[in-house]
Amino acid sequence: SQQGEEDPQALSIQEGENATMNCSYKTSINNLQWYRQNSGRGLVHLILIRSNEREKHSGRLRVTLDTSKKSSSLLITASRAADTASYFCATPNNNDMRFGAGTRLTVKP
Amino acid sequence: EAQVTQNPRYLITVTGKKLTVTCSQNMNHEYMSWYRQDPGLGLRQIYYSMNVEVTDKGDVPEGYKVSRKEKRNFPLILESPSPNQTSLYFCASRSVNTEAFFGQGTRLTVV
Numbered sequence: 682s683q684q685g686e687e688d689p690q691a692l693s694i695q696e697g698e699n700a701t702m703n704c705s706y707k708t709s710i711n712n713l714q715w716y717r718q719n720s721g722r723g724l725v726h727l728i729l730i731r732s733n734e735r736e737k738h739s740g741r742l743r744v745t746l747d748t749s750k751k752s753s754s755l756l757i758t759a760s761r762a763a764d765t766a767s768y769f770c771a772t773p774n775n776n777d778m779r780f781g782a783g784t785r786l787t788v789k790p
Numbered sequence: 791e792a793q794v795t796q797n798p799r800y801l802i803t804v805t806g807k808k809l810t811v812t813c814s815q816n817m818n819h820e821y822m823s824w825y826r827q828d829p830g831l832g833l834r835q836i837y838y839s840m841n842v843e844v845t846d847k848g849d850v851p852e853g854y855k856v857s858r859k860e861k862r863n864f865p866l867i868l869e870s871p872s873p874n875q876t877s878l879y880f881c882a883s884r885s886v887n888t889e890a891f892f893g894q895g896t897r898l899t900v901v
Contacts (some may be wrong), residue, residue: 691849700899708893711887721890723794723880769833771890777823777848777891782832 684712685781687757693787700757704770705750711773713753718753718767718783721723727755758760762790792817796881796893803871803900811866811896813881819891821884822864823848826877833880839864871900879900 688696688703706713712731712757730737731751737744743756757764767783794815803809815822823838824849834847839858853875855867864883868875876899884890 714889721878721895721897723894724882724890725892729889731816751831757873773884773887773890776821776846777835778821778840778884779849780825780833782830 683771685779687768687770687781687784689784690782691785691787692711693789696762696790697790698788699763700760700786700788702755702786704753705757705761706753706770706772706779707751708772708774711750713744714771714773715742715744715753715755716771719768720766724769726779729765733762754759759786760786762788763781764788764790792891794883795892796879796896799877799894799896801898802897803898805872806870809868809871809898811868811879811881811898812874813866813892813893814862815864815891816862817891818836818884819883819885820825820861820863820888822858823882823890824854824864824866825880825882826850827880828877836866836879856866860883873900874885876900 714729715727718724741758746753769780769783771780795810815848825833834850837856879896881893882890
């Protein structure tokens with residue numbers, strides 16, 4: 682079964698707008714990670730937030746984590762056409778790492 | 791350069807003909823995994839390995855085998871492929887509680 686579930690499934694915005702994606706998970710975590718996938722290519726790690734952190738930034742990315750609600754959000758500010766991709770959250774446990782179905786983001790120029 | 795290498799990138803085969811997809815990592819990672827990706831279903835884990843000679847089933851292990859004889863290699867074996875195994879496959883490796891590194895993917899078609 683999938684551990685992380687992203688919402689929405691698809692998101693379409695104009696260049697320059699902000700994009701927000703959400704992730705919900707089911708069990709306790711050590712950390713939560715966000716990945717990006719360009720069409721048909723391997724996933725690329727974006728950012729890792731530990732369970733004792735509430736917010737983390739990396740360039741135009743901002744990730745929040747609410748362990749009481751078992752949820753996380755990824756905000757991409759000032760989006761660009763090149764941000765068009767699928768975004769996944771993942772929650773590794775001791776043995777494996779499972780991904781949700783992802784959010785498909787389309788940024789229109 | 792840190793990387794996970796999968797081969798082949800593309801493969802078309804016939805039903806029942808055994809095949810192996812190789813995966814190798816150069817980062818001395820303990821954990822390695824295989825995923826398949828199908829439209830609308832995201833990534834589903836097939837098998838994973840916590841270290842040499844330690845493997846376990848993921849969510850969709852039927853029809854697949856793996857082995858981990860060396861730390862760097864984690865091949866995926868389809869002993870009798872069927873058309874429902876047509877998919878995009880990814881290998882990934884990581885250390886404990888760190889990010890995963892993914893291979894470039896293998897697009898498999900079984901006819």
